[in-house]
Each structure stands twice: as structure tokens, then as C-alpha cells.
Amino acid sequence: MEHREIWLSSLLLGRGLRHATLPTAAPGTRPIWHLAALVLPSDAAKLKFYQASFEAGDRLGFVPYITKDYIDRAMSLAGEYSSGFRSRMAQIRRVENSGQ
Incomplete structure (x- = not known):
């Protein structure tokens, strides 16, 4: 994966993870985004x-x-994605720390 793709992935991931802080009573589709944001880091x-x-x-x-x-x-998805997520985050951190 190229550095640009990793950077873009980290940017989009950061935006998605902010939904983890939404209240459970949020209107519209926000509760689904909230659950999805909990799946990614496997909360x-x-x-x-x-x-x-x-x-x-x-x-x-x-x-x-x-x-x-x-x-x-x-909960099921969190279990499936947890190892892949950690690997991806390690890759993103390596690129961010390299300054590129």
C-alpha cells in the first residue's frame, strides 16, 4: 500500500472513530455509525x-x-476485525512516524 493510501485511510478512520462518542439516543442513522465506530477498534x-x-x-x-x-x-464484527485493525493501525503509525 502506498503512503498516500495509508494516510487517506488514517484520515477517514479518524473521522469515523469520532462517532464512538455519540450518545446512544442520537437521531437518524447516527446510532449505526456509533456501533460501527465501536467495531473498528473492537471496543x-x-x-x-x-x-x-x-x-x-x-x-x-x-x-x-x-x-x-x-x-x-x-460484537461479532468486532471480533472478526480486531486483529486486522491492529495490524492496519501499526502500519499507519509507521508511515506517520516516518514523516512521509
């Missing part, structure tokens, strides 16, 4: 908390279309 602790809360009947303010299935899928 398993928060996703497990969401799973347990949904199982206990506490929706945590999520909009009605977000179901436990969404949370379960996010």
Missing part, C-alpha cells in the same frame, strides 16, 4: 455492556430500530 467492553443491557430490557436510549441483533452483529 468489546462497551459492546458487551450494550448486550447485557438489551438482554435486561434496558435499551439505553437507542432509537427503536436498533435491536439486540444489531448489537450482537457489532
Whole structure:
């Protein structure tokens, strides 16, 4: 991968990860972006908390279309992507540290 592509990936990733701080009651499609942002760095602790809360009947303010299935899928994806994400971030850091 070229340095430009790695830089662009890191820029887009940074923009996407800011959605992790959105409130669960955010309107529109933001709750989906929030869950996706938790998948990328594999924030398993928060996703497990969401799973347990949904199982206990506490929706945590999520909009009605977000179901436990969404949370379960996010958890599954987090597991699948965690090793690839760490490898990609290490590659991005190497390029950023090289000053190119």
C-alpha cells in the first residue's frame, strides 16, 4: 500500500472513530455509525455492556430500530476485525512516524 493510501485511510478512520462518542439516543442513522465506530477498534467492553443491557430490557436510549441483533452483529464484527485493525493501525503509525 502506498503512503498516500495509508494516510487517506488514517484520515477517514479518524473521522469515523469520532462517532464512538455519540450518545446512544442520537437521531437518524447516527446510532449505526456509533456501533460501527465501536467495531473498528473492537471496543468489546462497551459492546458487551450494550448486550447485557438489551438482554435486561434496558435499551439505553437507542432509537427503536436498533435491536439486540444489531448489537450482537457489532460484537461479532468486532471480533472478526480486531486483529486486522491492529495490524492496519501499526502500519499507519509507521508511515506517520516516518514523516512521509
